[in-house]
Amino acid sequence: MAPEENTQLLIETLTSHREEFLAQWGAIVGEALQGRLSVAEMRRELGELYEAILQAIAAGGLDADGEAYGETRSLLIELSRNRARQGFTPTETATSVFALKAVLEPALTGEEHGTRTYLQFAKLLDGLALLTTEAYVRTREEIIASQAEQLLELSTPVVQLWKGVVGVPLVGTLDSARTQVVMEKLLQTLVDTDSTHAIIDITGVPTVDTQVAQHLLKTVVAARMMGAQCTISGIRPQIAQTIVALGIQFGDIQTNASLADALRQAVREVAKDAEDDVRGLL
Amino acid sequence: MKDYLTGNATVESVPVASSKDVVQARQVVRNLAQRGGLSLVHQTKLVTAASELARNMVVYGGGGVVRAAEVNGPQGVGVFVEFRDDGPGIRDVEQALTDGWSSGRGMGLGLSGAQRLVNEFDIQTGPDGTTVTIVKWNR
Numbered sequence: 209m210a211p212e213e214n215t216q217l218l219i220e221t222l223t224s225h226r227e228e229f230l231a232q233w234g235a236i237v238g239e240a241l242q243g244r245l246s247v248a249e250m251r252r253e254l255g256e257l258y259e260a261i262l263q264a265i266a267a268g269g270l271d272a273d274g275e276a277y278g279e280t281r282s283l284l285i286e287l288s289r290n291r292a293r294q295g296f297t298p299t300e301t302a303t304s305v306f307a308l309k310a311v312l313e314p315a316l317t318g319e320e321h322g323t324r325t326y327l328q329f330a331k332l333l334d335g336l337a338l339l340t341t342e343a344y345v346r347t348r349e350e351i352i353a354s355q356a357e358q359l360l361e362l363s364t365p366v367v368q369l370w371k372g373v374v375g376v377p378l379v380g381t382l383d384s385a386r387t388q389v390v391m392e393k394l395l396q397t398l399v400d401t402d403s404t405h406a407i408i409d410i411t412g413v414p415t416v417d418t419q420v421a422q423h424l425l426k427t428v429v430a431a432r433m434m435g436a437q438c439t440i441s442g443i444r445p446q447i448a449q450t451i452v453a454l455g456i457q458f459g460d461i462q463t464n465a466s467l468a469d470a471l472r473q474a475v476r477e478v479a480k481d482a483e484d485d486v487r488g489l490l
Numbered sequence: 491m492k493d494y495l496t497g498n499a500t501v502e503s504v505p506v507a508s509s510k511d512v513v514q515a516r517q518v519v520r521n522l523a524q525r526g527g528l529s530l531v532h533q534t535k536l537v538t539a540a541s542e543l544a545r546n547m548v549v550y551g552g553g554g555v556v557r558a559a560e561v562n563g564p565q566g567v568g569v570f571v572e573f574r575d576d577g578p579g580i581r582d583v584e585q586a587l588t589d590g591w592s593s594g595r596g597m598g599l600g601l602s603g604a605q606r607l608v609n610e611f612d613i614q615t616g617p618d619g620t621t622v623t624i625v626k627w628n629r
Binding site: 381383416419421445446447453454455 | 509516530535537538589596597599600602604606
């Protein structure tokens with residue numbers, strides 16, 4: 209039997225039983241999704257998909273990667289993305305596609321050459337269901353990536369602690385991406401608040417290795433170039449001992465055990481500067 | 491160095507290919523150190539050394555595997571960590587262990603500093619890769 213005859217049989221079956229198949233398909237999918245999706249929306253999705261698959265079979269045969277399946281693929285990707293956002297599992301999404309196999313099975317296996325046609329149709333649906341899983345994973349990755357970005361933004365606040373003093377409470381790991389964010393924010397806040405002192409607090413940084421130290425030093429140097437005094441505070445005893453053992457030189461950079469000490473010192477210096485300014489005027 | 495891993499029930503293995511994995515490796519080592527009852531200073535030194543060596547694997551060795559385990563010796567309890575990569579190897583180990591020397595853009599303190607942070611330190615390197623092993627005892 210030639211492939212065209214299989215295709216012909218499929219098209220005929222899909223066309224003549226359209227309403228019946230769609231109803232069955234909807235029933236199976238609806239049961240699996242258990243009311244988490246409105247029936248009308250689900251039926252609309254399945255209806256569009258059904259038409260797209262039917263047209264694709266008529267136009268280009270049974271190759272899920274073929275050109276004729278462009279619309280089917282984009283419909284499936286959209287469906288998969290929506291399901292991913294709504295919190296469905298990839299299995300549930302793929303099962304929606306697989307369900308069409310069960311619908312067609314009784315109708316096809318009764319026909320002459322039906323089993324073969326059914327197998328080919330099943331292969332096509334396998335390919336399409338795989339596509340939904342792929343799209344699902346991609347969507348989740350996009351969500352994770354955007355969350356990681358948001359977290360990066362969230363976790364690097366630069367706050368004004370006093371008039372002329374800004375603080376950067378660092379929490380977690382300091383990699384080059386975060387250092388860049390911290391540095392940009394710090395330098396901008398120094399300008400915006402007209403501050404002369406910056407305190408970088410590393411109480412929340414669990415590990416200070418050479419990379420973290422290097423990033424801290426860079427940030428301090430950049431702040432200094434803007435004319436600001438920069439202090440690193442929150443150096444706990446174990447961190448101090450580790451930094452010494454590693455052999456990292458903080459040079460003439462001022463460091464403090466606590467943020468409170470660093471702030472007190474900075475406020476004192478700001479006050480002294482202000483006094484000097486007044487004296488200079490008089 | 492003595493083979494601490496064979497027959498050890500506490501061995502944990504972490505594949506390290508990117509800097510995200512370095513964070514993961516650090517956490518595994520920290521958990522082992524905490525479970526082994528290492529003091530906070532010893533924990534911090536060990537985790538920092540592990541961070542340096544794991545990052546070296548990513549930057550210079552093209553990634554590798556970190557295996558860590560709790561060990562017992564005459565000095566009491568400790569944590570053993572092995573860093574194994576299939577990279578090009580270290581050409582001159584003595585030079586690599588010199589403070590301030592780096593073939594990359596780092597501070598040149600990672601390898602030598604890591605050596606100072608632990609009690610036992612060993613490097614085996616060749617064109618087929620590098621294996622660094624360390625032990626931190628709680629003493």
